[in-house]
Each structure stands twice: as structure tokens, then as C-alpha cells.
Amino acid sequence: MSYDLDGKVVIVTGGGGGIGSRIARAFARSGAKVAIASRSMEKLKPIAKEIEAEGQTCLPITCDVTNAEQVDQMVAETIEKLGGLDVLVNNAGGALFMKPPEEIEADEWRAGIALNLDSVFFCCNAAAKHMVKQRSGRIISISSVAGIKASPAFVHYGAAKAGVINLTKSLALLWGKHNINVNCIAPGLTATEGVAEWLPEKTQEDGSPVPPLEYPPDPENIADLAVFLASDASSRISGELFPIRALNELA
Secondary structure, eight states: OOOOOTTOEEEEETTTSHHHHHHHHHHHHTTOEEEEEESOHHHHHHHHHHHHHTTOOEEEEEOOTTOHHHHHHHHHHHHHHHSOOOEEEEOOOOOOOOOOGGGOOHHHHHHHHIIIIIHHHHHHHHHHHHHHHHTOEEEEEEOOGGGTSOOTTOHHHHHHHHHHHHHHHHHHHHHGGGTEEEEEEEEOSOOOGGGGGGOOOSBOTTSOBOOGGGSOOOHHHHHHHHHHHHSGGGTTOOSOEEEEOOGGGGO
16 A cells, blocks of 8 residues: 655654554655654664665654653754654554553553653654644554553553543644644554564464454554555544454454
8 A cells, every 4th residue: 555655754753663664664665754763773773774775765863752852852853854744653662561550660650651651742742843833744643452442461551552542632633723633543463573472373273364354463554554644645534543453352
């Protein structure tokens, strides 16, 4: 799937991860100039090289998205080096701790909220300062199905991702008058390399393949949805939540 984003400037946080790297590649292949951000430049360099090898622009930026000052610097560097900012994809996040709630220390709770919710707020604010002035922009935040239904394995993560969904709706209402679309994607278990050991079998007991809609989506499926939400095809969509998951996660 491809939408024309020729010349648009995009920031993808968590750009070194399994989903983030696919989102960055999808935007680049649609013609956008992409800035990818992570705390680790070593994770970003190979992805930037792959994108540049295909003739597209990719700017790797080291940034801790839980630090508001570093987020402001990330946005400023993107605008300075790539000429603007049209799309922000808040992809950085992670479960961090898989513990019963009674075993989560206060610092661990705060770290989980900072990575998964504070970071989204900081990035949205930094991007909006520019988008409001130009009276246009797209913000796409990656939440999780853990923010929609119960998340007993990691309550801090579910709570933060639910906050991202609510923040999306509020910002969409506040910034709609500035022609800024704000939407949210909520993936379920996604077939990235990092969760390979938790993925189900691709064949059923009778040897037939599992139907695609009953198997966890690939990260490319999430990337395609992000590109759609950044394109003119979604110009009248804002404040919405888009779950993307295997059908068995509906229960």
C-alpha cells in the first residue's frame, strides 16, 4: 500500500524498534523525509543507511523522549535539517516490567508512565508549537490493546496506554481548529522479531494455514495504517482509535 507523502517531513520516535523501523521505511517509500529517534544511535544507524540506500532521506537523532528538553531539541533539529515538520508518530514505548502490581516499586511505576505516556505528551506539545503556526499537521500515537481492555500482566503499561487514547481524543478536539489531525493506533500482539517466542503457530492442527485475520499482524500492517493516517486520504479523520490485532484478541 502506498500514499503520496512526497516532501513531507516525519518524526518517528522509537525508530530503532521492530514497529518503528517499519513505520520509518513505509514513510520513506511514500516519499517523506524521515527523522528517526531513539536513545541509542547504534540502533538507528543501520535503519538510516537502509533508507538512504533506497534514495530517500533519513535523519537519525539521539533523544530520550521522557526528557522534555531533549524532545524540544529533537523537533528543532528536525525542522532545521529537514526543513519543517508535518507528521509526528509517537511510537516509543514498552512494557518494561512484568510484575504483579503489589511488587512494582514507585520508581518502576513512574518509569513506565514516563516512557509510555509522558513521552507522548512532550512530543505532541513540541510538535504542535510548530504545527499550530503552519496551521497543519498530523499526529499519530501508538497505544496498545492493553490500553483498551484489562492488562493484568503489566498494569502500569495498560494504564499509560489508556492515557494515550484519552490524550489523543482531547488533543484532537483542542487542535482541530488549527487543522491538526490527532489519531491513535492500538496494536495487539504484533509479529516482530522481539516477540517471536510468544507468537502462535502459523498452521492449524489439520496442517492448514491459520487465516490471516486470526494471526497477529505484521509490523508492516501497522506502518501502512500510520501512512494512511498521515495522508490526504484521512483528512477528515481525527480523534479516532484504530485497533489492529488478531481476531482472537477481540474476546
